[in-house]
Amino acid sequence: MDSCNKSTRDSSPFDCLLFDLDETLYSAKIGIGEATKRNIDDFLVQECGFPVTQTKILRIELFKTYGSSLAGFACYDIDADDYHRFFTNSDRIHATKALDRLGIRDSFEQIICFETMNPNLAKSTRPDEFPVVLKPSLEAFRIAIDVAEIDPRRTLFLDDSVRNVAAGKAVGLRTALVGRSIKIKEADFVLETVNSLAQAIPEIWLGEGQRMTRTRSQMDPMLATAPIGA
């Protein structure tokens, strides 16, 4: 899921900030990522009949090969809505809940999520009719750029995934790797947390000090969010 926050200022090098949500807009330490992995493992056992001992290996392999568990499930005829109802982290419901929990939903003009990338999936008449599109596929980025009507050269894409940042760079976006301290060649910027955005990339708000202050205060609650359970 990505959220798009457009700026209209001429002095900034960016017209739009395109944020990944999970473990970019909030810390990995609060536990959503681990809870999601446990739910995927449960789904593989309860809905697909895989042995408990194989779920972790299968989940990792699906993610490495296809970019998401659901994309890899195409050959198993698994309904996307059933999968999302079990709880994953890429549909609109999750995105809106997370942004509400963070208290920053109003800061974004648009949510680009699983449903945006895969509008025809529900109409499938066979498992492989509409391949699942998600980051880091270049097609996912092209859809996001088209839907948001943005110029990638004036859009800053922020994500905690090296693979996603590399894909974003490949389609012409400016990129920032979040949650790391060491820069990679595909990232124009690196920042340890999104809370340090104003310090790491001050040119976003050139000449707009009031907005920078407001944005920083909106970011503060993110890392203070209490850990959650599964």
Ligand SMILES: [Mg+2]
């Ligand atoms: Mg992420």
